[in-house]
Amino acid sequence: MHPFALSRVDDPAAAIAAHARDPELAFIAGGTDLIGLMKDRAALPARLLDINGLPGMARIEALPDGGLRIGALARMSDVAADTEVRRRYPVVAEALLFAASGQLRNMASMGGNIMQRTRCAYFRDEDPLPCNKRRPGSGCSALHGFNRNHAIFGWSEACVATNPSDVAVAFAAMDANVIVRGRTGERSIPFTEFHRLPGTTPERDTALDQGDLIIAIEVPARVEGRASHYLKLRDRQSYEFALVSAAAAVAVDGRRIRTARLAMGGVAHKPWRLRAAEMALRGVSLDDIDALKSAIATSFTEARPLAHNAFKVELAQRVALRALQTAGVRA
Ligand SMILES: Cc1cc2nc3c(=O)[nH]c(=O)nc-3n(C[C@H](O)[C@H](O)[C@H](O)COP(=O)(O)OP(=O)(O)OC[C@H]3O[C@@H](n4cnc5c(N)ncnc54)[C@H](O)[C@@H]3O)c2cc1C
Numbered sequence: 001m002h003p004f005a006l007s008r009v010d011d012p013a014a015a016i017a018a019h020a021r022d023p024e025l026a027f028i029a030g031g032t033d034l035i036g037l038m039k040d041r042a043a044l045p046a047r048l049l050d051i052n053g054l055p056g057m058a059r060i061e062a063l064p065d066g067g068l069r070i071g072a073l074a075r076m077s078d079v080a081a082d083t084e085v086r087r088r089y090p091v092v093a094e095a096l097l098f099a100a101s102g103q104l105r106n107m108a109s110m111g112g113n114i115m116q117r118t119r120c121a122y123f124r125d126e127d128p129l130p131c132n133k134r135r136p137g138s139g140c141s142a143l144h145g146f147n148r149n150h151a152i153f154g155w156s157e158a159c160v161a162t163n164p165s166d167v168a169v170a171f172a173a174m175d176a177n178v179i180v181r182g183r184t185g186e187r188s189i190p191f192t193e194f195h196r197l198p199g200t201t202p203e204r205d206t207a208l209d210q211g212d213l214i215i216a217i218e219v220p221a222r223v224e225g226r227a228s229h230y231l232k233l234r235d236r237q238s239y240e241f242a243l244v245s246a247a248a249a250v251a252v253d254g255r256r257i258r259t260a261r262l263a264m265g266g267v268a269h270k271p272w273r274l275r276a277a278e279m280a281l282r283g284v285s286l287d288d289i290d291a292l293k294s295a296i297a298t299s300f301t302e303a304r305p306l307a308h309n310a311f312k313v314e315l316a317q318r319v320a321l322r323a324l325q326t327a328g329v330r331a
Pocket residue numbers: 026027028029030031032033034035036051072073076098099100101104107108109110111112113114115116164165166167212213214215239240241242
């Protein structure tokens with residue numbers, strides 16, 4: 001195990017200042033991802049700063065506009081069990097309950113969840129295989145290697161990894177915001193801009209800078225929120241990351257879709273919104289399966305599967321359709 005020093009902090013300003021001045025320091029919340037990365041030598045911080053003592057950051061609070069503010073230190077299991085989360089955004093509660101295990105969800109924080117790093121086996125492997133995310137400039141072993149679990153959208157020659165967070169897909173569908181405090185004060189980052197595409201700098205997963213602390217995630221009031229569903233397909237039924245997943249939400253006039261929200265997991269370096277499909281779904285009847293399929297297909301013309309994951313193109317469309325239908329039943 002990589003040696004490290006551990007200290008604790010109870011003041012956000014002190015935490016931000018410490019992180020800003022020390023590139024060898026990492027925040028630690030539940031530790032369920034970071035400690036694994038350190039064991040795999042994919043993260044080697046010299047100092048860990050335990051942020052669990054920061055005040056007020058584990059709360060789940062109602063916002064004046066009818067939305068919810070979920071503190072970055074709230075535990076996944078507490079958020080999944082929260083009555084208002086389940087009532088207003090079933091898609092968020094379901095995405096959390098389909099993630100990891102009960103024990104992990106009790107430990108893991110919401111901030112840590114959206115910061116977790118890819119499960120690409122080459123990135124996590126202790127052997128020094130080429131990986132641009134782990135060692136920039138070394139190459140991408142997955143591009144022409146074993147890439148069954150990798151991206152079909154938005155990848156680059158430098159990295160074809162996917163983002164592993166389930167709840168991030170639900171937040172992207174709901175157009176949530178990440179509330180971040182940093183060296184220059186507080187800012188709100190739209191969830192769909194929080195995670196990056198790999199481009200030529202796959203070592204950077206998010207829009208965060210040194211010194212940035214996630215304070216909360218805010219989910220605005222959404223008419224589609226209550227009629228929402230998260231569907232996750234994986235190689236085994238429990239304790240496994242998504243092969244493909246979909247977060248769907250709809251507002252309807254009778255059986256016709258007024259607005260739809262669709263985001264997918266397991267297909268890109270970030271939660272992937274199906275914007276073209278969302279537009280094409282307007283006015284379509286939930287009973288017209290062929291029209292629903294055609295609308296969803298409009299977002300898949302830009303899919304670029306790799307050698308081992310062409311099956312995801314068809315599978316993802318089926319998952320999106322099924323998630324949409326279940327959301328429709330709740331409308
Ligand atoms: C076996 C296993 C199975 C899993 N299965 C799933 C799954 O199916 N779906 C899924 O979504 N997840 C899954 N996970 C991932 C799990 O959900 C994450 O490990 C967990 O949510 C991370 O939260 P944490 O508080 O433990 O983060 P930590 O490990 O403490 O931190 C993770 C990262 O976030 C940073 N960080 C933490 N809090 C903040 C903050 N407030 N501001 C800025 N940076 C911060 C840390 O510096 C670190 O870089 C699985 C994990 C394991 C080990």
